[in-house]
Amino acid sequence: MTQQPRILVIGSFMMDLVVRTPRAPQTGETVIGTSFNRFPGGKGANQAVAASRLGAAVTMAGKLGEDVFGDQFLSVLQEEGVCTKHILRDKTASTGIGSIVLDDAGNNRIVVVPGANMKYNLEDLAALADVFPAHDLLMLQLEMDVLVVQAAAQMAHRQGTKVVLNPAPARELPGELLQVVDYLTPNETEAELLTGVPVTDVDSARKAAALLLERGPKHVVITLGQNGALLATHDLSLHVPGFAVDTVDTVAAGDAFNGALAVQIARDCPLEEAVHFANAVGALSVTRPGAIPSLPKREEVEEFIRQARTA
Numbered sequence: 001m002t003q004q005p006r007i008l009v010i011g012s013f014m015m016d017l018v019v020r021t022p023r024a025p026q027t028g029e030t031v032i033g034t035s036f037n038r039f040p041g042g043k044g045a046n047q048a049v050a051a052s053r054l055g056a057a058v059t060m061a062g063k064l065g066e067d068v069f070g071d072q073f074l075s076v077l078q079e080e081g082v083c084t085k086h087i088l089r090d091k092t093a094s095t096g097i098g099s100i101v102l103d104d105a106g107n108n109r110i111v112v113v114p115g116a117n118m119k120y121n122l123e124d125l126a127a128l129a130d131v132f133p134a135h136d137l138l139m140l141q142l143e144m145d146v147l148v149v150q151a152a153a154q155m156a157h158r159q160g161t162k163v164v165l166n167p168a169p170a171r172e173l174p175g176e177l178l179q180v181v182d183y184l185t186p187n188e189t190e191a192e193l194l195t196g197v198p199v200t201d202v203d204s205a206r207k208a209a210a211l212l213l214e215r216g217p218k219h220v221v222i223t224l225g226q227n228g229a230l231l232a233t234h235d236l237s238l239h240v241p242g243f244a245v246d247t248v249d250t251v252a253a254g255d256a257f258n259g260a261l262a263v264q265i266a267r268d269c270p271l272e273e274a275v276h277f278a279n280a281v282g283a284l285s286v287t288r289p290g291a292i293p294s295l296p297k298r299e300e301v302e303e304f305i306r307q308a309r310t311a
């Protein structure tokens, strides 16, 4: 395919506010920390950037607060070539944040405030009706109101736009949503929560995938960390092995994988090849620290695939 694939991401923004400290304070205590950094992320933003770096034309929709974090997200996404004109700002809620206290022993304490992400509503979605047909594929995750996620998937389904749902973070899902999903991409934990089958290896992933397929999605791709992924449809169940790499930081591996899978599907790449490519992108992302900084460009991925051996 020669045309650039067009992907619409309706999803979340989360600014990670990371405080490092020798030790975490007790209740009522103040300690002096050693550093403070903020890192833009959130599953929606990460997947949008992942897809853009891999060559897709990406439009992102969702909601930010009217605050400095919201401004920072817009500039990060614009620098990445992501279209931001459908991103809204909320006057009443802050941009989504994760407040992370990390001590020298490597323990963390996290408070997530979804903020404006949860203010993106059905009315906001209705305003996107004309935007769907200009895209080959819609990517969704679950850091927003699940009713909005469901309505978005239904809207895309009616208009013939393919739907990829990354059901993260793990939660139960309405049947009406699963019925309009073309590609469902849980990790092991999410697959277990959705099916009750503990997913620990390829065989258990096959069982979970079979149960998920009965609930409506046309394709199920269960990510298996370093073991790659299991691809299942009503006609096949195939383990696509991962790539052996030195792991530095697994943050955003799932987002890297999902962004990549979406781009390859939108390019009409055969599915097994698409999963192989997504495994390479996930593997490359774990060799580097951080979320957005760890996401590779297409040329790097192609070079990595040429050189690498699968695990």
Ligand code: ADP
Residues within 6 Å of the ligand: 168, 187, 188, 222, 223, 224, 225, 226, 227, 228, 229, 242, 243, 244, 245, 247, 250, 252, 253, 254, 255, 257, 278, 279, 280, 281, 282, 283, 284, 286
């Ligand atoms: P999540 O980050 O959502 O928990 P996974 O851990 O399953 O998802 O990772 C997503 C994908 O990233 C995997 O399917 C695989 O392709 C790749 N990946 C993750 N961890 C590793 C690893 N340690 N080595 C190689 N590839 C990895």
